[in-house]
Amino acid sequence: MAENSVHVQIAALRKIYQTRREEIEAIRNVDMAVREGEFVSILGPSGCGKSTLLMAVGGLLPISGGSIEIDREAVTGPRRDTGVVFQSPVLMPWRTIEKNVLFPIESLGLRVADYRDGVAALLEMTGLGGFADNFPSELSGGMQQRVAICRALIHNPTLLLMDEPFSALDAITRDAMNQELLRIWQEFQKTVLFVTHSIREAVFLSDRVFVMSPRPAVISKIVDIELPRPRTLDIEETPAFNVYVAELRKAIEG
Amino acid sequence: MAQPDENGIAAQIATQAVNLAPATVISIAILILWQVIVVVLKIPEAILPTPVRIFDVMVERYDLLLTHTWPTTLQCIYGFLLAVAVGVGLGIMLAFSRLFRTGVYPLVIAFQVVPKVALAPLFIVWFGLGMTSRVLLAFVIAFFPMVVNTFAGIQSTDPVMIRMARSFSASRWTIFSKIEFPTALPYIFSGLKIGITFAVIGIIVAEFVTAQEGLGYLIVFSEGNVDTPMLMAAIFVLSVVGVILYALIVLLEKIVIRWDVGQQL
Numbered sequence: 001m002a003e004n005s006v007h008v009q010i011a012a013l014r015k016i017y018q019t020r021r022e023e024i025e026a027i028r029n030v031d032m033a034v035r036e037g038e039f040v041s042i043l044g045p046s047g048c049g050k051s052t053l054l055m056a057v058g059g060l061l062p063i064s065g066g067s068i069e070i071d072r073e074a075v076t077g078p079r080r081d082t083g084v085v086f087q088s089p090v091l092m093p094w095r096t097i098e099k100n101v102l103f104p105i106e107s108l109g110l111r112v113a114d115y116r117d118g119v120a121a122l123l124e125m126t127g128l129g130g131f132a133d134n135f136p137s138e139l140s141g142g143m144q145q146r147v148a149i150c151r152a153l154i155h156n157p158t159l160l161l162m163d164e165p166f167s168a169l170d171a172i173t174r175d176a177m178n179q180e181l182l183r184i185w186q187e188f189q190k191t192v193l194f195v196t197h198s199i200r201e202a203v204f205l206s207d208r209v210f211v212m213s214p215r216p217a218v219i220s221k222i223v224d225i226e227l228p229r230p231r232t233l234d235i236e237e238t239p240a241f242n243v244y245v246a247e248l249r250k251a252i253e254g
Numbered sequence: 255m256a257q258p259d260e261n262g263i264a265a266q267i268a269t270q271a272v273n274l275a276p277a278t279v280i281s282i283a284i285l286i287l288w289q290v291i292v293v294v295l296k297i298p299e300a301i302l303p304t305p306v307r308i309f310d311v312m313v314e315r316y317d318l319l320l321t322h323t324w325p326t327t328l329q330c331i332y333g334f335l336l337a338v339a340v341g342v343g344l345g346i347m348l349a350f351s352r353l354f355r356t357g358v359y360p361l362v363i364a365f366q367v368v369p370k371v372a373l374a375p376l377f378i379v380w381f382g383l384g385m386t387s388r389v390l391l392a393f394v395i396a397f398f399p400m401v402v403n404t405f406a407g408i409q410s411t412d413p414v415m416i417r418m419a420r421s422f423s424a425s426r427w428t429i430f431s432k433i434e435f436p437t438a439l440p441y442i443f444s445g446l447k448i449g450i451t452f453a454v455i456g457i458i459v460a461e462f463v464t465a466q467e468g469l470g471y472l473i474v475f476s477e478g479n480v481d482t483p484m485l486m487a488a489i490f491v492l493s494v495v496g497v498i499l500y501a502l503i504v505l506l507e508k509i510v511i512r513w514d515v516g517q518q519l
Contacts, residue, residue: 058421077423084421090414094436094513104422106432137514155422 007191008034008057014065015052026052028216034193039185041194041202044212050195051163057193058084058161080108083152085162089144091136098132101150108155115154122150142173162194175233178204182231203244204231211251221251266508303483311487319491326457326468327495329385333392334453341397342442345404362401370395374463383464392456396449403445407438440515443507450503454496
């Protein structure tokens with residue numbers, strides 16, 4: 001079955017940054033296999049190299065050793081079937097919301113006219129229906145990050161890479177965005193690789209959580225989150241949820 | 255938060271007019287005070303003519319003033335456009351080429367130290383007393399702010415935004431044309447506003463020296479004749495030309511930059 005086949009395969013990944021004075025070993029040895037349609041979080045303390053890992057999967061950073069394969073092809077650069085959401089929305093202030101969402105289409109050399117309906121549908125689905133012609137400065141931080149998610153989805157990628165996308169938002173907005181993300185994920189059935197330093201966020205969202213150790217990073221633990229879906233925020237009050245949170249906290253604290 | 259779509263250009267101009275009201279009132283007050291002081295103290299016209307006298311000259315001799323206004327205005331625009339083309343072009347090259355940054359930028363900076371006005375006689379030697387010398391002087395004075403602002407504007411691009419574009423397989427050209435250039439636009443417009451006032455200075459100085467035509471020529475000619483009212487009328491017309499050219503660029507900026515640049519500059 002397609003759901004069970006491996007989508008992203010990372011083997012013996014190593015990443016060394018060369019600074020002027022020294023070599024910094026960001027990632028020592030990471031093995032990961034992400035199945036198609038799976039929601040996987042990479043959880044770790046700040047500066048542990050989890051964003052580096054995600055950028056390498058996105059083909060945005062060269063790796064120093066090991067391999068990253070998507071659909072059994074080695075990643076050599078950015079791929080057309082991947083969408084990336086960054087920590088900040090990085091919207092172009094001179095473009096309207098609609099044109100921001102259409103940027104990947106232009107960038108990939110596709111026909112913009114073919115995707116206008118797609119933009120409208122995505123904006124509608126993320127509660128931004130009336131904002132197509134607004135400028136980013138007229139939207140709140142949460143709304144801007146939703147636009148960034150629409151932008152990452154517009155070209156219909158199969159893999160969504162999210163680099164702490166909600167870390168700059170307040171707790172209430174963040175909860176709402178997490179619920180919304182699950183709704184979108186369930187609707188589109190994408191594979192999601194989600195980087196976070198929030199244990200609760202990782203448990204709430206994921207099928208599996210990979211815990212990364214501090215630098216030089218290795219995967220110190222993999223936890224299957226067997227909570228029923230669809231999930232709503234009240235699941236955070238259940239004993240099962242808090243057992244996972246405790247288990248992950250212990251894994252992080254080593 | 256600005257809502258550019260709801261404020262048309264006309265509405266913005268109306269707002270500007272209201273904003274200018276206090277300055278207008280003060281200007282009129284100064285003119286009245288000027289008139290009174292000159293009349294009461296019986297200051298000779300050759301030293302300081304009254305505003306009314308200057309206005310009279312402008313009405314009576316409007317044909318002479320206009321004859322000299324056109325070449326000045328046109329040459330300002332030529333020199334300015336040349337400076338925009340070369341300055342913005344060089345700014346872009348500096349942003350993209352290490353060779354330009356290491357090889358050309360130091361020369362541009364070094365050249366900026368030369369007082370440009372001092373080049374006027376040299377240009378006359380090379381290009382004669384005609385328009386070429388004047389336009390070139392305006393150009394060399396006006397182009398530096400364009401270079402620096404374009405370069406700085408492109409360099410101010412958010413690296414995460416470039417990474418975002420790369421994640422969608424953006425080409426180098428797409429990154430420049432759709433991200434770096436729009437980012438640089440507010441900076442470029444600051445350069446244009448500085449540049450146009452510099453271009454006016456360049457033309458006037460060149461007209462002093464070449465003494466063929468234009469408001470600068472009219473100013474030195476009137477000075478020679480101790481015709482202070484005409485001299486001051488020419489300065490006034492020159493100021494009006496400068497303000498109009500500046501306002502045109504502000505208008506263009508309002509048309510081109512419709513987004514909120516509050517955090518950028």
